[in-house]
Amino acid sequence: MNRGARLACAVIALLIARQSTGLTDAQIKQVAASSPRNEGLLAELKRVHGLSDESMRRIEEIFATSSRIGQGNPAVTRHPATPQECAAKLEAAKVSYEDPASDRICGARYMTPLYDASRQKPEDATSCIDRFEFPNIPCSYPVVWIKARAAALVCEAEGKRLCDAHEWEGGCAGSLEEPDYDFALAKGKSLMSGAESMRSAHNRKDAATKSWSYGPAYRKGICGTSSAKTPGCNGGNWAGCGSNTFPAGYFPACHSSSGVYDINGNAAEHMNLPLDETQMSSRGSRTLGVTEMKGSWFIFDRYKAHEDWCRWRAPFWHGTKVMDDGSHENYHLGFRCCKSLR
Numbered sequence: 467m468n469r470g471a472r473l474a475c476a477v478i479a480l481l482i483a484r485q486s487t488g489l490t491d492a493q494i495k496q497v498a499a500s501s502p503r504n505e506g507l508l509a510e511l512k513r514v515h516g517l518s519d520e521s522m523r524r525i526e527e528i529f530a531t532s533s534r535i536g537q538g539n540p541a542v543t544r545h546p547a548t549p550q551e552c553a554a555k556l557e558a559a560k561v562s563y564e565d566p567a568s569d570r571i572c573g574a575r576y577m578t579p580l581y582d583a584s585r586q587k588p589e590d591a592t593s594c595i596d597r598f599e600f601p602n603i604p605c606s607y608p609v610v611w612i613k614a615r616a617a618a619l620v621c622e623a624e625g626k627r628l629c630d631a632h633e634w635e636g637g638c639a640g641s642l643e644e645p646d647y648d649f650a651l652a653k654g655k656s657l658m659s660g661a662e663s664m665r666s667a668h669n670r671k672d673a674a675t676k677s678w679s680y681g682p683a684y685r686k687g688i689c690g691t692s693s694a695k696t697p698g699c700n701g702g703n704w705a706g707c708g709s710n711t712f713p714a715g716y717f718p719a720c721h722s723s724s725g726v727y728d729i730n731g732n733a734a735e736h737m738n739l740p741l742d743e744t745q746m747s748s749r750g751s752r753t754l755g756v757t758e759m760k761g762s763w764f765i766f767d768r769y770k771a772h773e774d775w776c777r778w779r780a781p782f783w784h785g786t787k788v789m790d791d792g793s794h795e796n797y798h799l800g801f802r803c804c805k806s807l808r
Contacts, residue, residue, distance in 0.1 A: 504529055504536050507609070511601045515575055517624065524623035534611035538709025538797060545607060545710060546693045552605035552713035561718045563597070563604045565725065572805060574626075576602050578725040580633055580804070583641040593748060595629060595637040596802035598714040598727050599735065605713040608733040608800040611704070614757045614786070614793035617736045621803035622752075628788065629737045629804035630748045631779060634760050638679045638730070638776035640723030645746070646671070652741040657756050658782045660741050665779035676775035679722040679729050684774075689720035689731030691766035699797075707797040709733075711764050722776075730774060733800035734763045738788050739779070748806065754788040763798040 508529070512522050529535050537543070547555075556562075563576065571579050572594035579591030599608035600620065612620075618628040629637075636642030648667055652660025680688045690712035699707040711732050721727045729735075738754045740746045745755035762774035772780065784794035 503540060507537065507601060507606070510603060510606065514601075514603050515624070521623050521625070525620055528616050528619050528623070532611070532613075532616065532795075534704055534795065535616065536609060536611065537607040538610055538711070539704055539707075542696050542706065543708035543710060544696070545712065547712055547716055549605045549607075549713050552716045555716065556605070556718065559718060561715075563715055563727075565597075568594075568597075568725065572807070574805060576604070577805060578637070580636050580642040580724070582643065583723070591642075592807050593633060593642075594805045594807065595633060595726060596626075596804070597725055599733050599800045599802050602714075602802065604715040607709070607713055608711050608728075610709045610711070610733055610797055610800045611795050612736075612799070612801065613791075613795045614736045614788045614801075615791060617801035618738070618754060618788055621801070624803060626803035626805040627747045628754065628801065630746055631737055631739045631758055631760070633748060633804050634729075634735070634737045634802075635777040637724060637726040638722055638761070639677055640679075645748075647740060647743075647746075649740075649742045657741070657787070658785055661739060661756050661758075661782045661785060664739075664741070665781070668777070668779050672777040676778070678775055679726065680720060684770075686767045689717050689762075689766075690728060690764055691731040691762060692768070693764035694768060695765055702796045704797070709797045711798070729760075729776075729802075730762050731766060732764055733798055734759045734761050736760075736788075736799065736801040747804070750806075756782070757785055757788050757793055759783060759794070759799060765798075 508526060511517065568578050569575055571588055571591060576597045577594040578597050579588040580593045580595055581588060581591040596602040598604065601609060621627050632643060632645045646668060648664055651663040651667060678684060693710045693712065696706060696708040715727050720731060737758055737760050738747045739758040740755035745751050745753060747754060758780055786793045
């Protein structure tokens, strides 16, 4: 499909979506004007992951509902390295991210099995997690400025789903533990109160064994944490805050023992925190629970804004239900997907 046809499709999708999204004509024009900047990203997504035309149509429609979804505001974003520099660095170091064995288990490229390393083998996994942040392509910049709802819908369009908290944590720590959600702590409470009660209990339990994807202690220079905010960035302004991320996989040592990369650093990530069993993505829920923003992001070697060990659960920052239209987005917040195998 050529550029003009894609632009026309984006406009049509927006017109169809206007009733549910509440977009004005001016907003439709703004989104339509920005759609071409994601053309290369979407073409690469289809090529690398072999997505069907129907999957791509759904993803393009999701992207078309926002003028911001993408790899950052190009007017202010200053990436520390280019995709070409990333490819050259990996080639010189003889690093390859191809893993046919994991591909066979997961039935998808650039995913890794989630399993309990103390008693299971990769072949025992019942779910997998993306090895890189979406678009899950080595040397591509993470997609940011995306709401939790849109992230969940993109995962679904790929035949995947947004990860539950314990799955993301297992991917980071290198071993999947049984779900430890104490749903009784959230029963009858507000979303915020329930989430905070559950996270506090979880963090107390896991603090003594904290670890990072690359080892038992925080280390600088291992992951994509040495970039900087745009000068004058006020914490979340589209016009003033660049998404100054590194290309995915630029730091080959930044991975868990199970082969999940950039889960520390680069972009923080959306995932699903269930407040009762019916909200667990890993058990088939599509209504999902509440938002949690996991992991650290690209400035942490300069400013460690909060904890970022693997099984640490964050406060209810900008919290909503995952599938709320108003779920949070910002310049350093992306996502990765999980996939159920059986």
